[in-house]
Amino acid sequence: MKVMNKTLIGLVSCMLLLTTGCEKFLTEEPTSDLTNTTVIKDVTGLNLLLQGTYRMMRDGNDNPPIASPLGIKLLSTCSGLDMMVNQEQVGNNWYFYTYSNQRYDPTSGVPAAIWTAMYKVINNANIILENVDNIQGEQSQINAIKGQALALRARCYFNLVRLYQHTYSLAKDKPGVPLQLTSDLEPKARATVQEVYNQIVADLTNAETLLPEYSRPSINYYNLDVVNFLLAEVYLTMEDWAKAQQYANKIRSGYELMTMGEYNAGFSTPNREWVLGYEQGSQDYWWYDSPACWFDFGQNNAPWQAEQILPSNYFVDVVMKSDPRMLVIANPLYPGKYAATKFRELRDEPPYGNLYDLRAAEMYLVEAEAAARQNDVQTALQILNTLQRERGASVTSTSSQDALIDAILLERRKEMWGEGLEWFDIQRLQLPIERTTTQGHYQNISIPRNSNKLIMMIPEKEVINNSLLEQNPNPSQAPVFVP
Structure with a gap:
């Protein structure tokens, strides 16, 4: 990270505010020209x-397909066992999601986009x-x-430490x-995973003491519930x-x-289970960071039929067999494949629907x-049932x-x-990844547990x-994590 003048950072931040317009999400706009002095003094x-x-944070530093919270969720979804990128639709453009060399190439745009977006939010915080x-x-x-600033910073570091290093245990x-805790942006070495988690916990527990009386204006904001989550x-x-x-x-x-x-309604309308989401206005919608777009095949007259993500045949036919949550249809465009209907846009004109981030079922x-795991069976x-x-x-x-435990997982x-x-x-449970064409995937992928392909290399420019900065091992030279 390059050294940058504090005043310049403040002015850039003001410019960001002055150019951020929206109808519902974060509707408060500056009503007068702000100076750096005003920003930091009241x-x-x-x-x-x-x-x-x-x-x-919400827009991933204007790169929402990958660097926003929902973009990171997309990356995690496509990196698992059950969902896959539709290679017939996107061709070679999404190789980063298929454990190809692009995934861990330090010159790839994806590791750089996530790194840059997270540290920009951290610096503002x-x-x-x-x-x-x-x-x-x-x-x-x-x-x-x-x-709120502490919670935002903590979430960024939680994303970073899990994406650029193996799991805590x-x-x-x-x-x-690097733990950047001031706005001077002086270059720093990588803190240990333990030190990063210590900071995450410190930020969140501090936020916990500050937010009990905070009543957020909408579901877009980080309140005490988001901190507890x-x-x-x-x-x-940990x-x-x-x-x-x-x-x-x-x-x-x-x-x-x-x-x-x-649950069947498409995850586009906030309900009693949503802990964090993003309300959308007619000019406040990025089509490419919506799960409805990623999975959509036009089942609700949606204008953004990206057709990017498919459930594997094995997931539908074996894992989810007879389960009420198996929300899929026969793929209307690609015979022999399935299309998901779990995520749906609400209408065929903006706003197309709200975006969900955190919900209580996970908790x-x-x-x-x-x-x-504490043997309180x-x-x-009772909770599982x-x-x-x-x-x-x-x-x-x-x-x-x-x-x-197996049933809960x-x-x-x-x-x-x-x-x-x-x-x-997969990372925290230290599981291997086995995906085969016989399961309906496009490629045979075999990744051993704790493979260095499961983490990203530090962006080369950094x-x-x-x-x-110490670079992560290149998986072509060091295939798995070495203690």
Whole structure:
């Protein structure tokens, strides 16, 4: 990361705010020309910088196909066992998603786009955090701004450390990513994975103390529920089962599961289960960061029939056989393949639908898994059965700890398919990837557990510009992780 003048950063941030227009998502626009001094000295200015930071995060630094939260979910979905990029439609353009050399090439645009987007959000958050305690305004407003900035920064680091290094339990002493905690952007070496997770937890637990009184204006914003959700995910990855269960329970006890009618409706309308999502106005819709676009085959007169992602035949015919959540049709364009109908746009003119990010069902499964791993079989089974009954799915009845954990992980695969958990679960569970043409995939792919193909190399330009950065192993020379 290059050194950049603080004032320039502030001015660029102001320019971002002044050029960010939208109808519903983050509707607050600056009403006058802001200066850098104004931004950092009062609640109004810092809050506007926060709005711009949200928008930057939401749009992946204007590269939403891959660098936004939903774009990263797309990458995770296509990297798992069950979903695949439609090679007949996209040809060679998406080789990054098929474990080809592009996936770990440090000159590839994808690792650079994600890295750049995350660190830009982090830097905006740092500007806010450096100044928020010195601004004028009510303490409740100051706390709200600070808590949201901490949560945004923590989520960026959680994404980065999982994308550019192996999972916590395997690589806690290995290089993670640079911890940039000030806006000076001085070059830094990679902190260890343990140090990065320590910072993530510190940011989120600090945000936890700041946001209890914050009432968000819409589902677009990070409130205490989002912080608790992220803490549960982080502790699950760290295998701190007790804390993962504790924080997941905060969400489960506060959010009911959507009905099957709502599940079947296409994931474009917020319901009681949504913890975080993005409301869309007529000029606030990026077609290519919508799951409805990725999976859509025109089943709802949708204008963006991207036809990018297909479920594998094995997933439909074997894994999901007879499950009510098997929302697929025979592919209307590619005989012998399936098309998903789980994600649907609402109408054939803008706005096409809202975008979902986090929902409570994941926390039901996190709490169940964490309880089971502590051998609290009764609690885990009760939570799992609650989800299964709501979905009309087969109900698990085992009393074996190992069998119950397997059942919970299978339920996670069924409930959350296409929603971006797949690759991250493969990493944290240290699983291999086996995909074959006989399963309906386009290629035979065999990736051993803990392969270095499962993480991305640091973007080459970052290594060139920062001599302190240590590059990840090239999988062609070091196929698997070496402790």
